Amino acid sequence: MIVAKMEQDPDLIEDSPESEELRKEALRDMPQCLTLKRCVKEKLSRSVNRKSKRKPISCWKSLKYKTGMLISKFQDKIKDLTYTFELWYDALKKIEGNFGSGVGSFFKFLRWIFILNSVISIVSFAFVVLPQITYSGDVNATTEDFHLHDVFTGEGYFTNTALYYGFYSSGSVTHFLTYSMKDAYFFTMIFIYFGCLCVFSYSVAKSYRKNFIETEGGTKNVYAHKVFCGWDYSIATKDAARLKHRAIYNELKVSC
Secondary structure (H helix, E strand, O other), X not given: OHHHHHHOOOOOOOOOHHHHHHHHHHXXXXXXXXXXXXXXXXXXXXXXXXXXXXXXXXXXXXXXXXXXXXXXXXXXXXXXXXXXXXOXXXXXXXXXXXXXXXXXXXXXXXHHHHHHHHHHHHHHHHHHHHHHHOOOOOOOOOOOOOOOOHHHHOOXXXXXXXXXXXXXXXXXXXXXXXXXXXXXXXXXXXXXXXXXXXXXXXXXXXXXXXHHHOOOOOOOOHXXXXXXXXXXXOOOOHHXXXXXXXXXXXXXXXXX
C-alpha cells in the first residue's frame, strides 16, 4: 500500500538523481521500521527500473544522471570526512547524549565563536601586526621591566607593544615594499566587519529556513519519528549504544 501510494507521485519514480534524492527523503521521513523501509526501497527501485526500460533515455541524459549521482555520492563522502576534522566532535556528542541537544547547542555556539575569532585573529595578525613588527624603521622599543602583574593589567612592559594602537606607525612602512599602515588597518577592519556580517547573515538565514520555513506546515509524527526512526543500527559498541540511548531519552523528555 505504501509503495502503491508512492508510485502515484511521478516525481518519485523518475530515473534521475533528483528523484532518487526525493525517494531518500521520503523514506527517511517515514515513521516505519528499517526493515519495512528496505522493502519499500527495493520495490520502488524495481518500479523505476521497469519504467526506465519502457522509456529508454538518451546517452546524454544517462551520462548526465550518472555524473549527478557520482557528484552526489562524492558530496556525501566529503561531508562524512569533514566530521573527522570537526573540532571537539566526540566531546560535543557526549554532551548531547548526556545532557540533551539544548546544552549541546550552547557548546556548539561557543565552538563557532572560537573559530570565528581565530579567523579574525589570523587576518589581523597577517595584515596589521606582522608588517609592523617586521618593520625595521624608527619604532620606539619598550624600556619597561617585565613584571608578572603586567600580564593581568596590560601596563608596564606591554605599554609600548603591538597590543596597543599607539605602537603602530601612522604613515607607511618600508620593508621590501612600501606598506601603508593606516590603509591596512582601515581596510582590514572593514573586511573583518563585512565578513562577520556575511557569516552572521548566512547563519541566521539558514537557521530561519530550517526552523521556520521548512516546518511551516507543522511537524507531524514527532514521537513516531523519535521512537521508530531514532535508533542508529550501525552502532557496534556498548558505549555508543548507551550514549545514543541517553540522547533519545533526553529528546523525548524535552519534547514532553
